Amino acid sequence: MAEDKTIKEERYNPAEVEARWQGRWSESRLFDVDEDPAKPKYYLLEMFPYPSGRIHMGHMRVYSIGDALARLKRMRGFNVLHPMGWDAFGMPAENAAIAHHTHPAKWTYENIAYMRGQLKKLGFSYDWRRELATCDPSYYRWEQLVFIKMWEKGLVYRKKSLVNWCAKCQTVLANEQVEDGKCWRCDSEAQKKQMHGYFFRITDYVQELLDHTEKLPGWPERVLTMQRNWIGKSHGAEIDFPIEGRDEAVKVFTTRADTIFGATFMSLAPEHPMALELAAAAGREAQVKDFIDRVGRQSFADRADDKQKEGVFTGAYCLNPVNGRRMPVYVANFVLMDYGAGAVMAVPTHDQRDFEFAKQYGLELVEVIVGPDGPQGVENMERAFTDYGRLVGSGQFDGMTSDEAKRAIPQWLAEQGLGKLTVNYRLRDWGISRQRYWGAPIPMIHCDKCGLVPARVEDLPVVLPLDAQLPATGGSPLPLLEGWVNTTCPCCQGPARRETDTMDTFVESSWYFARYACPDYVDGPLDPARVDYWMPVDQYVGGIEHAVLHLLYSRFFVKVLRDLGMLKVDEPFLNLLTQGMVIKDGAKMSKSKGNVVDPDDMVARYGADTVRLFSLFAAPPERDLEWSDQGVEGAHRFLGRLWRLGLAVAETPAGERPGPCDGPLGELRRKAHETIKKVTEDTDRFQFNTAIAALMELINQISLVEQDAALADDPRRAAVLREAVEAAVVLISPMAPHIADELWSRLGHAEFLLNVAWPVYDEAALVVAEKEVVFQINGKVRGKRMLPAQSDDEALKQAALADPKVRKFLGEAVVKKVIVVQGRLVNIVI
Known part of the structure; x- marks a missing residue:
């Protein structure tokens, strides 16, 4: 072994090494990829970021995971697509622009430029030719085209409806964007408000969305369960309760038709269209309107609060269709339009909410389901009996079990023309209208003569005007831009006005992954040949917080694109990896908690490879990662040891491949091949932490042999050491690519490691004598x-x-x- 002190003492300088290799990768276009039918394709994608201004540790972790997977697959012979772009529209840009007295476009594009530079300094293997920003008209013009095609197919409609409204953000929220009664973005209380808006008919695909959760074995069961629960399929009965004195009926969905003989009053949602109509006919419009207005100002959390059950009598009655009982019709704050038909047949003896409401307002209780101990007697009831049992007081159905009656009663009602067995879903159509400026314009035109008509396809894109000045109080400036709003009707050529609502930004993120396959295509949203080659995404990586919002919408949108003839796949993502959060001091990193670690600072101090390695080593991908300064130091020291060993071995001739050995050299050779086997198997399961631990063990054993003076004259020593060090360098390259390429070059190899085949372990070397x-x-x-x-x-x-x-x-x-x-x-x- 050479004793050249200059070589042995050459310090590992990550800034110099990383800049050099990032330059070489860029010059050689190493990460560019095109379709190659001769190779198996692999589409690896991480959820693209919102250009908030800086990369944070959450980004660092997910992109380190994704890049390691992309590099592994390429070294194993796959043709890997690994793109990057920007989820660039959205309300935060407007809020930031107002706060900083700038324009959302300027703020967004400056952030994109800065964050792009950060990602490049981290050495991620993105094909930057495919970069896209959803705020670019060249992207959203095709989204507008898809919107028009959906309109023509009946998958888009506009109506006035009760929507979720965030007063602080001055915009509508989809149901999925209301979390615990609050705006998902700003945490303000959401309110209900009547507004016109556009809706995607996601409910047309509800059963397929549910069925296909069984066809995604590569998804975490937790995510699939969340989607199934949000879709919320329930079997029950749809029953008509005739309104006394009118030719109308209140339509109810219930999963407990077995309790219908105990229904003693009707509860309507405050938003129910019959609520004010029935009250007006009974002379109680003022009281009911006052109640509805007051409830409309309540948050979802208040309405769902068990202690806040309130109601008002409409003055109207409906008739129980099975026994003719006269049932008072109430409006109740805890009944929501989002479930069933916005009306509940109230059975106070067998539903706890109804029980409490009936006690509060002095309404009748009738017991119709009994358990093994027989009737309780309504005078003895302290709580509703909500279990299944046998029917009593239920006419011809007495003695039936609840399960039997749930089928028999709807069948009897169907024969009378008063009901039927049916299926209900919790999922509602996707409201995509937003009353904000920084979003994709909805390509519709209002004409007094022709009504609501889509823009002409040849006039797309409807470009968002960049000369708009945002009001300091919030709200959209688009309705005030007469030069933009006023247009010509594409049908009659008369005067008309553009739609001033913009699209929910989740529309942009529902198809970006397909556009990555052909971002330069100008003849339509998707190039059939290229998108057929790359789609679906083989591995998607991102946070579980998007389990319902983004992932469900993307699944729906892909099915729409398929039915429009633009795609051939049924699902967007074959496999899904949901990584945990980065936490520090027991809490998620956030500015408000003062526990943020800046990736730029870490990279400047230790280098990108160290931060990447720590992100992969500190915890399995699906678990939360607890930030540790000591852990980062440890990762840096480990790379320093690898550096020193690599340079030491590089000074010796390559020689021949080692054969069978015994003693410490045989043990090292066996350890090298055991490590190849373990790292291969562990990375196949995304267990980078245990793979890195195995590499650390290998480096320890290499050090012992390298320092063993008794082996200095063994002719096999140099070859065994080189084999072990080269194995370690290749194996660590997906996780720490810069230092790996540098050492590979120093070891005498000309090719980039990304083009080197993944090592295969020697079975004979694993045999223990x-x-x-x-x-x-x-x-x-x-x-x-x-x-x-x-x-x-x-x-x-x-x-x-x-x-x-x-x-x-x-x-x-x-x-x-x-x-x-x-x-x-x-x-x-x-």
């Missing part, structure tokens, strides 16, 4: 010896009994039995 076997007497160690690895139990037993140290301790004792643990120990019981 001897194993150390421990000898025990009554569980206490009395000796140990290296024995042939293939020794059977009898041979191990005899070796133990013959061992001099064992014989000394045995003396004249009687051996009762001998326990053999193959290849590990022999315990002699005396």
